[in-house]
Amino acid sequence: MTFSCQHKVLNRSLYNEMYRASLLNPEDFWREHGKRIDWIKPYTKVKDCSFDQDNFKIRWFEDGTLNASSNCLDRHLETHGDKTAFIFERDEPGYSTHITYKQLHSQVCRFANSLKSLGAKKGDRVVLYMPLIPEAVVGMLACARLGLIHSVVFGGFSPEALASRLEDCEARFLITADEGLRGGRKIALKENADKALSLMTSSCLEKVIVVANTGIGVSWNQGRDVYYEEIIANMSDICDPVEMAAEDPLFILYTSGSTGKPKGVLHTTGGYLVYASMTHEYVFDVQEDDVYWCTADVGWITGHSYVVYGPLANGATSVIYEGVPNYPDYGRFWDIIDTHQVNLFYTAPTAIRSLMKHGDAFVTKYNRSSLRILGSVGEPINVEAWQWYYDVVGNKNCPIMDTWWQTETGGILITPLATGEPQKPGCATQPFFGIQVALYKPDGTRVEGEGTGALVIEESWPGQMRGIFGDSKRFIEAYFSAYPGVYFSGDGARRDEDGEVWITGRMDDVLNVSGHRIGTAEVESALDSHPKVVESAVVDFPHPVKGQGVYAYVTLKEGESSDNVSEEDLRAIVKQQIGSFAKPEIIHWAPNLPKTRSGKIMRRILRKIAAFKESEIGDTSTLSNPESVIELIHSRPHQKI
């Protein structure tokens, strides 16, 4: 591998030195580290960023040009062409294939040529709605090769959710598969895609490219639908990469916010790739012969940065696994780790908790001695889960990288590093190089030393999102207006006596259910669309496996009662408009929701009731209907967990 810094294990003094240098002189630091990827035309400008509302700009390596797919493929061919890029493990145990850098390159070129022959040109949007199979990665890289902007929509989203994303980004192409397979269960992707397209009122969509994954026959729209296998069959495997400016868009990824529709988070090419590859190398201490496995789906940012772009830019060998952790049994992850001798393993707390429940024997049955570093991502990791991950999975032998970041940040911002020091379970620890973390009080002043506050980043970093697709004003409003002049993450955090950072969770109306980010406003709008519902309020409640569960307070229209509206109807509407993963676990019929005199629903109180923390509700006398609080406490439909 072409590492700019050959370290086995970063030690504390090296970290301190590099971190200090990265803040003291970001221009010099990133001028140097930007060279870790290949540029067609090298940059002379490094950083041109301002978070000031009047002069807002985020530009990195602005006059450099490059191509992300050739950084992930072509530049490894000479020395690492026969190295395995991906070990693909199928849903069904016992079937895995190795794909070398040469083979991946050839597939990407052939598919890029196919897209070209279908008329795709630089700047077009291409949506992928795919299972986690190699063709998903091929699709993303083929887009990157031609300067097409990909937008991957997680295969668990419903047809309606897919339709609204296709419409929002005005996609010309959709890449999907006949079916996905998860734990032996079939996911009807093509059927969902057909439904999505039939729901769209305006459509620029021209072609649907279908990968024959299970090979089942699917309904076909002649002229619109084409099989992936057919269109690549006679294509050349030579395809020149398109020269892209550093700030040309690489992809859009939709994510939920506290209000309104999902936001199309836009990432650009140069800075994103530098940041994804650098964090991947340093956080996981990736070495030449390591086998690395990040279990994320390509439908989320973790899949973009730490399954596709980071590892491939670094020439690493990664496992990708089509299925779920509990198929055929709860030992599947550890089986895969032994089979492929995985050294670096990166997963989500929800997966750890769901496996932990079933006891140690499923883990200890396997050897796992190949493991060197463990990672955690997507949600806070509770102490019990951390300890089990460390003691049982890692045999007290592997440090845990509890990585904090977001779709918006492009890569990991706060994380421990493998410095060999003792770790604190559940502590996100310290900022990555160049990341200027601060905690702000509600009045906008900084918390110095120990304390808690809103987690903000004071200076730009190369992997930062550049905007919301099609809505430039919303970007500044959503992230730079609560605390003018700095990026507000939406999370809160605490700094401890050693200066290390603990994430305390979202401060806004965003839920994190099994690591899936869900906007309460989106779930409410789905519930409110039911003809018998007047209004609803969605909050989180503590869930032992999912971290948070969805809890919906629902007010029915006058004359209606829970006798003629079923909870299942309401869940079905959420499934239809968003996806199964957003269905409310608990529905609480609420004839009255606690409101302020100006009519604002008091979600803070609703959250306390859902969590059985009514003793913390405090004074309710200023509400317009204080009696509603008692009513709801008495009508709680669930038991304390």
Ligand code: WT7
């Ligand atoms: C939100 C971002 C990070 C990529 C996958 C999720 C929460 C993420 C941690 C962590 C505590 C975490 C935050 C953040 N989160 N990682 N290590 N500890 N919380 O990306 O869907 O954009 O969600 O996930 O609340 O804001 P995302």
